[in-house]
Amino acid sequence: MNDKNKNRFAWYQPLGTRRPALTIACLAELPAINDESRLADFDGYFSADDGRIKFTGRIHDQWQSLCVDFREGSADYRRQHGGGRKQAIARAVGLKHNWNPSVLDLTGGLGRDAFVLCGLGCDMTLIERSPAVALLLEDGIARARQDEWIGEMMRDRFRLEHTEARQYLASLDQDHRPDVIYLDPMYPARRKNAAIKKEMRLIKLLVGEDPDADSLLVPALQAANKRVVVKRPDYAPFLAERKPDIEITSKSHRFDVYLT
Numbered sequence: 001m002n003d004k005n006k007n008r009f010a011w012y013q014p015l016g017t018r019r020p021a022l023t024i025a026c027l028a029e030l031p032a033i034n035d036e037s038r039l040a041d042f043d044g045y046f047s048a049d050d051g052r053i054k055f056t057g058r059i060h061d062q063w064q065s066l067c068v069d070f071r072e073g074s075a076d077y078r079r080q081h082g083g084g085r086k087q088a089i090a091r092a093v094g095l096k097h098n099w100n101p102s103v104l105d106l107t108g109g110l111g112r113d114a115f116v117l118c119g120l121g122c123d124m125t126l127i128e129r130s131p132a133v134a135l136l137l138e139d140g141i142a143r144a145r146q147d148e149w150i151g152e153m154m155r156d157r158f159r160l161e162h163t164e165a166r167q168y169l170a171s172l173d174q175d176h177r178p179d180v181i182y183l184d185p186m187y188p189a190r191r192k193n194a195a196i197k198k199e200m201r202l203i204k205l206l207v208g209e210d211p212d213a214d215s216l217l218v219p220a221l222q223a224a225n226k227r228v229v230v231k232r233p234d235y236a237p238f239l240a241e242r243k244p245d246i247e248i249t250s251k252s253h254r255f256d257v258y259l260t
Helices: 025-029 036-041 073-081 088-093 112-119 131-144 151-157 165-171 198-207 213-223
Strands: 009-012 044-049 052-059 062-066 102-105 123-127 158-161 180-183 227-233 246-249 253-259
Touching: 009 036, 025 131, 044 198, 052 131, 052 198, 062 198, 073 112, 088 112, 088 227, 088 246, 088 253, 102 112, 112 123, 112 151, 112 158, 112 180, 131 151, 131 158, 131 198, 151 158, 165 213, 180 213, 213 227
Parallel strands: 009 044, 102 123, 102 180, 123 158, 180 227
Antiparallel strands: 044 052, 052 062, 227 253, 246 253
16 A cells, blocks of 8 residues: 555554454554544544454545445345346356356456356456455455355455556466456546445545556457457446447446457
């Protein structure tokens, strides 16, 4: 985590509790606060509640919380009732009855779309450069791997790499190129902040904007065996101003498909 964010965020660690072991070491450098009244000095804080690592941020003077949990809530509902291979994201990556592609998600985020694709049979590798988001995602993956229903697929077909996307692409050799590369970069909302989903507001508090998303398209096209899929809000321009070969629309988003 950069020096600026070190001053904005903290670990909330009430007396008598222990800080969880962290594999993303830079987050361990955040100050541990055990007095709840001191949290007002920060824009947000991490905590470990009920075995889950959670981020709580201040949005419009109210505390809002976020964690990654694939075992319940919207993620699990979408896995079970999202429409299977008929849904837009499945058609965008080219899922067929006899073909389960390997997918490299260069903008892992909270892993929601990747989780859906994994549940449909895809072999998923997620890249996330933000240490804060990667920590939440890593925590959610670790718990999901212990689950009775989804544990096997998460252990076998769902991997996280905490690194820069372009650095990872540069390290790929010819034999390990993915069938599909998936991009879901953040895009400035056209509506006022109050209308943005709580989850997106918290992500933006953690990582800011995504100014270099356009630069990912060309190296992604060079690395993907079959196609690159870019998820965009329905009002957003094409990534890098490049028209896709196929457009697949959903309720409020579209998937721009570039065939390689």
